[in-house]
Amino acid sequence: MKKISLFTILLCSIYISMAQIKYPVSKKTNVIENYHGTMVADPYRWLEDDNSAETKEWVKAQNEVTFGYLGSIPYRQKIRARLEQMWNYPKYSAPSKEGAFYYFYKNDGLQNQAVLYRQKGLDGAPEVFIDPNTLSKEGIAALGSVSFSKNGKYCAYTVNKAGSDWSEGFLMEVGSKKLLNEKIEWMKFSGFAWVGDDGFYYSRYPRPDEKSKLSGQNQFHMVYYHKLGTTQNDDVLVYEDKANPLHYHSAGVTEDQQYLVMSKSQGTSGVELLARKISEGLNAPFKVIFKGFDFEASVVESDGGDLLLQTNKGAPNYRVVAVPFSQPEEANWKVVIPEQKEVMESVGTAGGSLFAGYLKDASARVVQYDLKGNKIRDIQLPGLGTVGGFGAKKEDAELFYTFTSFTQPNTVFKYNIKEGKSELFRSSDVKFNPADFTTEQVFFTSKDGTKVPMFLSYKKGIKKDGSNPVLLYGYGGFNISMTPAFSISNLFFMEQGGIYASVNLRGGNEYGEAWHKAGMLEKKQNVFDDFIGAAEYLVAQKYTQPAKLAIRGGSNGGLLIGACMNQRPELFKVALPAVGVMDMLRFQKFTVGFGWVVEYGSSDNAKDFSYLYKYSPLHNLKPGTHYPATLVTTADHDDRVVPAHSFKFAATLQEMHKGENPVLIRIDVDAGHGAGKPTSKTIDEASDVWSFVMWNLGMKFRE
Numbered sequence: 001m002k003k004i005s006l007f008t009i010l011l012c013s014i015y016i017s018m019a020q021i022k023y024p025v026s027k028k029t030n031v032i033e034n035y036h037g038t039m040v041a042d043p044y045r046w047l048e049d050d051n052s053a054e055t056k057e058w059v060k061a062q063n064e065v066t067f068g069y070l071g072s073i074p075y076r077q078k079i080r081a082r083l084e085q086m087w088n089y090p091k092y093s094a095p096s097k098e099g100a101f102y103y104f105y106k107n108d109g110l111q112n113q114a115v116l117y118r119q120k121g122l123d124g125a126p127e128v129f130i131d132p133n134t135l136s137k138e139g140i141a142a143l144g145s146v147s148f149s150k151n152g153k154y155c156a157y158t159v160n161k162a163g164s165d166w167s168e169g170f171l172m173e174v175g176s177k178k179l180l181n182e183k184i185e186w187m188k189f190s191g192f193a194w195v196g197d198d199g200f201y202y203s204r205y206p207r208p209d210e211k212s213k214l215s216g217q218n219q220f221h222m223v224y225y226h227k228l229g230t231t232q233n234d235d236v237l238v239y240e241d242k243a244n245p246l247h248y249h250s251a252g253v254t255e256d257q258q259y260l261v262m263s264k265s266q267g268t269s270g271v272e273l274l275a276r277k278i279s280e281g282l283n284a285p286f287k288v289i290f291k292g293f294d295f296e297a298s299v300v301e302s303d304g305g306d307l308l309l310q311t312n313k314g315a316p317n318y319r320v321v322a323v324p325f326s327q328p329e330e331a332n333w334k335v336v337i338p339e340q341k342e343v344m345e346s347v348g349t350a351g352g353s354l355f356a357g358y359l360k361d362a363s364a365r366v367v368q369y370d371l372k373g374n375k376i377r378d379i380q381l382p383g384l385g386t387v388g389g390f391g392a393k394k395e396d397a398e399l400f401y402t403f404t405s406f407t408q409p410n411t412v413f414k415y416n417i418k419e420g421k422s423e424l425f426r427s428s429d430v431k432f433n434p435a436d437f438t439t440e441q442v443f444f445t446s447k448d449g450t451k452v453p454m455f456l457s458y459k460k461g462i463k464k465d466g467s468n469p470v471l472l473y474g475y476g477g478f479n480i481s482m483t484p485a486f487s488i489s490n491l492f493f494m495e496q497g498g499i500y501a502s503v504n505l506r507g508g509n510e511y512g513e514a515w516h517k518a519g520m521l522e523k524k525q526n527v528f529d530d531f532i533g534a535a536e537y538l539v540a541q542k543y544t545q546p547a548k549l550a551i552r553g554g555s556n557g558g559l560l561i562g563a564c565m566n567q568r569p570e571l572f573k574v575a576l577p578a579v580g581v582m583d584m585l586r587f588q589k590f591t592v593g594f595g596w597v598v599e600y601g602s603s604d605n606a607k608d609f610s611y612l613y614k615y616s617p618l619h620n621l622k623p624g625t626h627y628p629a630t631l632v633t634t635a636d637h638d639d640r641v642v643p644a645h646s647f648k649f650a651a652t653l654q655e656m657h658k659g660e661n662p663v664l665i666r667i668d669v670d671a672g673h674g675a676g677k678p679t680s681k682t683i684d685e686a687s688d689v690w691s692f693v694m695w696n697l698g699m700k701f702r703e
Contacts, residue, residue, distance in 0.1 A: 021065065021069065021662055021664075022065070023065060023654040023663075024058060024061035024062055024064075024065060026044060026047075026058065026651035026654065026655065027046065027054070028043035028044065029043055029044075029045065029046055030043070031043060031045045033585075035585065035603055035609050035613070036606040036609055038609070038613065040585065040613070040619065042586075042648075044647070044648040044651045044652065045648070047644055047647040047648050047651065048215070048586075048590075048642075048644040048647075048648075050214060050215055050636070050642070050643065050644065051211050051212075055647070058647070058651075059636070059647075059667050062650065062664075062665050062667060063666070063667055065664065066631075066664040066665060066666050067666075069662055069664060070666075070688050070691055070692065073691045073692075073695045075691070075694075075700075075701035076687060076688070076691040078701050078703075079492075079687050079690050079691050079694070079701065080683065080684070080687035082492065083488070083489070083492055083683050083686055083687055083690075084110065084683055085431075086430070086431065086432070086488050086491065086492060087109065087110060087488050087679065087683055088109035088110050089109055089428060089429050089430050089431065090106060090107065090108055090109060090428070090429065091106065091107045091109075091114070091410065091428060092104060092105065092106050092410070092412060092426050092428070093105040093106075093114070093402070093410075093412075094388070094389045094400035094401060094402050094412045094425075095122075095400050095412075096392070096400070097392070097393070097396060098148040098152040098155075098174075099148065099151060099152020099153065099174065100120055100152065101118040101119065101120055101152070101174075102118065102119055102120075102121070102122060102124075103116060103117070103118045103129065103146075104116075104117055104118075104126075105117070106126075107679070110679055110680075111133055111679060112133055112138075112139025112140075112678035112679050112680055112681075113131075113132040113133050113139060113141070113142050113143065113676070113678065113679075114132075114143075115128055115130070115131045115132070115133065116128075116129045116130040116131075116143060116146065117129055129155075129177065130143060130146075130157065130172075132159065135159060136161070138670060138678070139678035139679070139680060139681075140161055140162045140163070140670045140671070140676075140678060141159050141160070141161050142159070142160050142161075142163075142675070142676025143157060143158070143159065144157070144158035144159065144160050144167050144676075145157065145158045145167075145190070145191035145192060146158075147191055147192040147193075147194060147200070148174070148194070149194045149196065149197040149200075150194055150195070150196045150197055150257065151196075151197055152174060153173070153174055153175070153197045154171060154172065154173060154174060154180075154194075154197055154228065155171070155172045155174050156169060156170070156171050156172075156184075156192040156194075156200060157169070157170055157172070158170075158187060158190075158191075160672075160675070160676050162637040162670040162671060162672060163635055163637045163638065163670070163671045163672020163673060163674070163675065163676055163677060164214065164637045164639050164672050165188050165189070165591075165592075165639050165640055165672070165673070166186065166187070166188055166213065166639070167187045167188065167190075168183060168184065168185055168187070169183065169184030169185075169187055169192070169202065170182075170183060170184075171228070180228070182226075182228070182229075182230070182231065182232070183232065184202060184204070184226060184232055185204070185207070185232065186204045186205050186206070186207055186208070187202060187203065187204045188203070188204070188205055188218065188221075188592075189203065189221075189248065189250070189592075190202050190203035190204065190250060191250075193251045193252050193253040193260070194253065195253060195257060195260075195278055196257065197228075198227060198228060199225060199226050199227040199228050200225070200226055201223055201224070201225050201226075201238060201251035201252075201253070201260065202223070202224060202226065202251070203221055203222065203223050203224075203248075203249055203250050203251065204221075204222060204224060205218050205219070205220060205221055205222070206219075206220055206222075213639070214591070214637060214638075214639040214642070215590050215591060215639065215642050215644070216590075216591065217246075217589060217590060217591065217593075217594065218591055218592050219245035219246060220240060220242070220245050221247065221248050221249045222237060222238075222239065222240045222249065223237075223238040223239040223240075223249050223250070223251045223262060224236060224237055224238060225238050225282055236282050238251070238260075238262075238282065239251075239262055239274075239286070241264070244266075246266070246594045246595070247264055247265065247266055248263075248264070248265045248266075248267075248595065249262060249263070249264055250262070250263045251263075252299065253278065254299065254301060254302040254307075255301055255302075255349070255393065255394060256301075256302055256394075257278060258277060258278060258279075258302050259275050259276070259277060259278065259299075259302055259307065259325070260275065260276055260277075260278050261273060261274070261275045261289075261299045261307070262274040262275070262286060263298070264292060264293075265292070265293065265595075266292075266293050266595075266597075266598055267594070267595035267596060267597055267598035267599065268478050268479075268595050268596060268598060268599055269296070269478075269479060269516075269520075269598045269599060270292055270293035270294055270295060270296065270598060271290070271292055271293065271295075271296060271297055271298075272288065272290060272291060272292025272293055273288070273289050273290035273292075273297055273298075273299065273309075274286035274287065274288055274289065275287055275289045275299075275307065275325065277325075287325070287328065288328070289307060289309075289323055289325065289328040290309065290311070290313075290323070290328070293598075294313075295311060295312055295313035296311060296312045296313075296318075296479075296513075297309050297310065297311040297312075297313065298310050298311075300320060300347045300348075300349060300354065301349045301371075302325075303322065303371050305324055305325055305326060306322040306323060306324055306325070306334075307322070307323045307325055307328075308320055308321070308322055308323075308336060308354075308371075309321050309322075309323050310344065310346075310347045312512070312513045313330075315338075315339035316339075316512045316513040316514050317339050317340060317341070317342065317343045317344060317511075317512040317513070318339065318343060318344035318345075318512070319335060319336075319337055319338055319339040319344065320335075320336040320337035320344075320347060320354070320356070320373065321333040321334060321335055321336060322334040322335075322336050335373070336354075336369075336371075336372065336373035337354065337356060337369055337373045338373075340358060342358040342359055342360045342365070343358065343359050343509060343510070343511060343512040343515075344356050344357070344358055345357045345358060345359050345364075345481060345509065346390075348389075348390040348391035349391065349392075349394070350390065350391055350392035350393070350394075350396055350399040350417055351392060351393075351394065351395075351396050351397060351398075351399070351417035351418070352370070352371065352394055352417075353368050353369065353370060353371070353376065353417055354368070354369040354370070354371060354373075355367070355368055355369075355379075355390035355391070355399075356369060357387065357390065359481060359483065359509075359510055359511075361441065361453050361510075362441075362453055362455070362481060362482065362483050362484075362504045362510045363384040363385060363386075363441075363483065363484060364381065364385060364386050364387045364483065365378065365379075365381065366378070366379040366381065366387060366390060367379065368417075368420065376420070377420045379415070379420070379422070380422065381403060382403050382408070382411070383405060383408075384405060384439070384441070384484060385403055385404055385405030385408060385483075385484045385485075386403070386404050386405070386483040386484050386485050387401055387402065387403050388401060388402040389401030389402055390415075392417075396417070397416070397417055397418065398414055398415060398416055398417060399414075399415050399417060400412055400413065400414055400415070400425060401413055401415060401422075404484070404485050404486045405439065405484040405485070405486065406437075406439045406455060406457040406484045406485070406486065406487075406490070406500065406502075407434050407437045407438070407439055407457060407486070407491075408434060408486055409427070409428035409430045409486045410428055410486060411424070411426070411427045411428065412424075412425045412426040412427075413425055430488070430491075432491060432495070436459055436460060437457065437458065437459055437460065437491075437494060438457070438458065438460050439455055439456065439457040439484065440455070440456050441453055441454070441455050441456075442454050442456060442537070442541075444533055444534060444537035445533070446526070446529055446530045446533040447529040447530075447532075447533060448526065448529065450506070450518075450526075450530070452503065452504060452505065452506070452530050452533065452534065453503075453504045453510070454501055454502065454503040454504065454534050454537070455484060455501070455502045455503075455504075456499055456500070456501050456543070457490070457494060457499070457500045457501075457502075458494055458498070458499040458500065459494050459495065459497065462497075462499065464541060464542040464543055465542060466539070466542045466543075466544060466545045466548075467544075467545070467548065468497070468498070468499050468543055468544050468548060469493075469496075469497065469498045469499070469544065469548045469549075469550070469693075469694075469697045469699055470498065470499045470500075470501055470538055470543060470544040470548060470549050470550065471490070471493055471498055471499070471500050471501065471550045471551075471552055471693065472501045472503065472531070472534060472535055472538065472549065472550070472551045472552070473500070473501065473502050473503070473551075473552050473553060473557070474502070474503045474505050474527075474530075474531045474534070474551075474553050474557060474560055475505065475507075475508065475553060475554075475555075475556060475557040475560065476505030476506060476507035476508060476519055476527035476530065476531065476556070476557070476560055477507040477508065477519060477520065477527065477556040477557075477559075477560075477599060478507070478508075478556055478596075478599055479507075479508065479509045479513075479516045480508055480509060481504070481508050481509045481510045482502055482503075482504055482505075482508060482510070483510075484502075489686045489690070492686075492690060493690060493693075495702070496690075496694065496699060496701070496702050497699065497702065498699070499538075499543060499544070501534065501538060501543075503530065503531060503534040505519060505527050505530040505531055505560075506518040506519030506523075506526045506527055506530055507519025507520055507524070507526075507527045507556075520599050520600070521599070521600065521601050521608070521611075522601070522607075522608075522611050524600070524611070524615060525611075525614075525615060527560060528560065528563050528564050528567060528615065531551075531560055531564050532564055532567065532568050532571065535549060535551070535564075535568075535571050535572065536571070539571075546570065546571050546572060546573060547573050547697075547698075548573065548697055548698075549571070549572050549573055549574075550572065550573060550574035550575070550576065550693045550696075550697060551564065551565070551572050551574070551575055551576065551628075552576040552578070553576075553577065553578065553580070554578035554579050554580070554674065555578070555579050555580065555581065555640070555641055555673065555674075556580075556581060556599075557578070557580070558577040558578050558579055558580020558581065558582070558641070558645075558646075559577075559580050559581040559582065559584075559617060561575050561576060561577035561578075561580065562575075562577045562580055562582050562617025562618075562649060563615045563616075563617050563620070565577075565627060565628055565630065566615075566617060566620040566621060566622075567615075567620075569625055569626060569627050569628060570626075572628045573628055573629060573661075573696060573697060574628055574629045574630075574631075574692070574693050574696045574697060575627070575628040575629070575630045575631075576630075576631055576633070576689060576692075576693070577617070577630070577632055577633075577646070577649070578632075578633045578634070579633065579634050579635065579638055579640070579641050579643075579646070579673055579674065580617065580632075580634075580641065580645060580646060580649070581593075581596070581600075581641055581645055582616075582617040582618045582645040582646060582648065582649040583616065583617075583618045583619075583644070583645050583648060583649075584600065584603070584612040584613070584615070584616035584617075584618070584619070585603040585609070585612060585613065585616060585618075585619065586603070587600070587641075587645070588602050588603075588604070590642045590644070591639045591640065591642060592640065593641075593642075600612065617649055618645075618648055618649050618652060621649075621652050621653055621656045622656060623655075623656045623658075624656070624658050625656060625657065625658065626657070626658055626659035626661070627653065627656075627657045627659070627661060627663060628661060629661040629662050629663070629692070629696040630653060630661070630662070630663040630664065631662075631664050631665075631666060631688075631689065631692045632646050632649060632650045632653075632664070632665040632666070633646075633665075633666045633667075633668070633685065633689070634646035634647070634665070634666075634667055634668070635667065635668040635669070635671035635672055635673070636667060636668065636669050636670070636671070637670060637671055637672040638671075638672045638673045639672065639673075640672070640673040641673060643667065646665060646667075647665070650663070650664075650665035661696070662696075664692075666685075666688060668681065668685065
């Protein structure tokens with residue numbers, strides 16, 4: 001007689017209890033809206049009110065069911081213990097020089113927030129400069145933008161709380177580390193653009209209504225100038241646009257302190273650039289130096305009377321041009337760095353050189369040029385991966401950059417600008433052997449014949465027999481590239497025998513603006529086809545099978561997961577839509593959602609409505625469908641993609657779903673879209689997500 005293992009007994013008993021999940025009752029109301037002649041029901045619209053007692057009770061009830069399910073997974077605590085063990089290593093940023101000090105971030109291992117340190121010289125003793133862990137006992141206060149005055153005498157920094165995009169600005173005298181009695185409120189999507197040591201420009205919104213500050217639409221983004229020694233009430237309004245209340249405005253100052261550059265945008269794509277000479281005063285008129293809003297452009301630096309711009313106008317893969325401030329018309333532009341075959345993802349300046357970062361099949365390469373565009377050298381990087389940094393001051397002889405890959409933790413290098421030599425400055429002491437893991441890049445053909453790249457990372461020795469658990473991750477939008485990056489969380493999954501697959505979908509910037517445009521607006525279905533194609537490739541090549549395949553994405557990637565689990569529910573066993581844009585008919589009505597209209601379109605437009613309605617995750621859930629095991633994740637302070645998206649999607653999914661797979665929502669408290677989340681909460685969430693994934697893929701925990 002065959003002996004039945006304890007694990008099998010537990011598995012059977014838990015599946016019985018899980019199959020009988022009683023989901024909370026989600027009240028339905030008779031809300032119907034007419035979209036260009038199409039009547040669309042919205043029975044859970046009441047969940048959009050995040051302040052109502054009903055919504056709060058619904059959240060509480062959903063969390064009770066979800067955490068009850070997660071708590072019954074037998075190895076959940078073992079997963080958390082292993083993740084905490086793996087997470088506990090020092091993590092460093094690259095240092096930057098400001099005045100007499102080098103500044104860098106360090107997290108000892110399990111600190112909720114990284115601490116900003118400083119030291120005199122590279123051999124000096126580090127001292128704490130700003131420790132955000134002292135600002136909140138729960139660890140929910142995070143440093144945002146940190147900026148130093150021209151001579152390093154003052155520091156301005158922002159603090160975000162509980163994951164919200166709203167930030168408060170503070171000022172410090174650097175030498176004494178004494179806080180000044182000046183605070184800047186209601187900032188959002190803004191840093192500080194210093195002029196000398198006297199003051200700075202910044203962006204803010206009007207004071208919001210307290211009840212709707214996390215969900216109400218943000219309007220009238222304004223640029224102000226703050227002079228040190230004054231209050232915010234004394235700040236000078238530099239720019240506003242009352243005719244276009246939904247535009248974003250941000251200010252920057254060139255390193256030589258000659259120009260104030262103002263960037264205007266209608267949303268996440270396309271800008272208009274204005275500039276004026278700082279010497280002409282706060283009331284001087286702006287001059288349009290780059291007309292909007294059909295293309296991208298950013299000021300790299302000023303060189304004499306020219307402004308160096310990185311732009312994709314006339315160059316889908318980007319180039320650098322010199323634009324005379326006195327005659328900024330396109331006919332007067334001069335090409336400094338011409339467009340290349342690979343997309344130019346970034347351009348930085350340091351030591352009188354330009355450093356252009358390119359992507360070759362989603363992996364980084366960097367080229368050093370002089371300010372006239374003459375190539376100096378290719379930078380030798382450690383391998384296929386992602387770099388950060390390559391920026392410093394004009395007088396600096398060195399810079400620091402970071403390198404990471406799927407199997408290499410963040411590593412800091414020091415680069416001699418004149419000699420072109422890199423040397424290891426600081427590495428991470430993660431308790432794992434990189435030689436045990438490998439990454440391969442594969443290419444597959446999408447539905448319309450487009451070749452799409454994908455990275456596969458796993459522990460060496462896997463067999464392509466269709467039995468491997470796989471986590472497929474994607475994003476596909478907003479001109480954002482998905483490049484190789486190290487993650488302790490993903491390493492844990494690989495350690496447990498899983499394959500982590502990251503696919504470079506259209507809609508990103510991996511191959512320039514043409515790749516982006518092929519996945520936006522009416523072509524958004526290409527993104528979903530690419531992702532589904534990636535899953536089909538993994539099955540066809542016997543990496544896995546549908547019963548072993550989990551899919552994951554966040555924000556725009558949450559939309560991706562919602563759409564794909566709707567379109568091909570049988571192809572996936574587990575779905576993890578995180579902080580997703582799930583209601584494509586109403587996203588523009590909340591906080592900064594209007595900024596995504598340039599990427600998605602708007603239901604206010606009849607043409608856009610026709611394609612948005614076809615793929616909107618919320619509106620394409622079908623009754624009686626057997627959906628994958630789904631864990632929706634969101635947070636109560638997410639004011640980027642408001643949690644109502646996830647609330648309404650989860651309520652509808654629980655109504656429509658038929659089958660044994662659990663369909664749950666996990667709602668974090670005192671957390672937001674993701675940035676600034678405390679380490680403890682990050683580990684908690686990772687533990688729950690991997691417990692859910694492993695249990696529903698039938699994986700055992702490997703000690």
